[in-house]
Amino acid sequence: MKKLGSQTIKFENPPSIIGTATIVGPKEGQGRFKEYYDLILKDSIYQEKSWEKAETKILKEAVEMAIKNSKVPTDKIEYLIAGDLLNQIISAGFAARELGLPFLGIYGACSTIAQGALLGSMIVDGGFAENLVAAVSSHFCTAERQFRFPLELGNQRKPTSQWTVTGAGAMVISSQIQNPRITFATVGKVIDMGEADPNDMGTAMAPAAVDTILRHFQDTGKTPDDYDLILTGDLGSIGKHIAEELLKQKGYDISNKYSDCGVLIFYPEQDVHAGASGCACAAVVTCGYIYKEMLNGKYNRVLLVATGALMSTTSTQQGETIPCIAHAISIENL
């Protein structure tokens, strides 16, 4: 059996990440990981006619770049697993139209990269494919107009609000044996702790991250000592603080090896309030900084816990609380 406990998978032949690519917008390109991105856009419209077209283009190019970096010929890529934040995941679907790869569209809000990586690893370890791509994108301007207000509206952002990352991240997952490899995956449950404020995702998502982290440790018998770094997706500064404290209450002190992609991407002086968010948030950190530093040997065992808020503008307007999810994948140098 490849299953451990109630929610975790132990891959028998851990699939390898053999190539990645990241593309980010100009603001992200001034952030903390600027040396780790493959391409930093000069402007967020990227010579396209709409923000949506620009997002599709960066997703498509990130996939192509990841395939190129993996040195696997494109005709040997068997699936594209991709998602984004827009209604009917149009960025992913439209990018897949250009790419001509067999396509599985997925939605896990900002947790999508972990969802894609874990599904991709299941496909590879299950023997259903040798090489595939997992990719996601998000774009500040497409997300704002779908979820919030027009860009030029003169409103103030709440201190709890987060900034959607403009970018795309893609990884080629393969049965070839090379580091780093995806060894475990914990599929999260949807957790809703009654938060309803769409301008405060960190508080809503933190309990989902905590639930998945606890479940991962219980299912695998691992402890925080088994990891060099535990990285949540986009809890931001408030959610990170809450998650840390909740885990401490449950007897796990992870504070010396815990960070959050949403806290890391931008410098505090970039004025993004509680931090970054969006599908690309966890993706560009994982496919950029984490992947490259694992190749360099700075990190050898990383637990990525990507978080997502599964609400829409309709559910928010109808007064619903926010259901949240977190999926975990262990990425290790074996």
Add this chain to the structure above:
Amino acid sequence: MPVLTKEQQDYKRFAKNKKPKPPLLKNMIMAFIVGGIICTIGQIILNFFVSRGLTPGQAGGPTAIIMVFLGSFLTGIGVYDKIGKYAGAGSIVPITGFANSIVSPAMEFKREGFVFGVAAKMFVVAGPVLVYGISSATLIGLIYYLLNM
């Protein structure tokens, strides 16, 4: 609103203390200053029209037109949202803010076409203000009329 379980209520209380408070005092001071400047500009324009022979009642219309133009223009060149970031209610409440709330969605949704984009989305922010503003003004006007009959 959905009914929260005890666990959810406990979490809400726990999380509440972790959230940063909005800088209310700073926001109020900024709103006062910027709102005051916008109103002063309006007053200068109104005084100009009065000095050229209009009555203060007549001068209100052209003043509002010019203020709406200024709000729209600053929105169009991408400045009004930057003012709003610091001024908050100070630049939302005056008529220039009302112009901003109509022009910004019109710009944003131009790519969806002039019918279903610009025209349909133009009032997406200002619509509720218009509906309830006009309704309550009508109602109060009616009451006023009946009381004075």
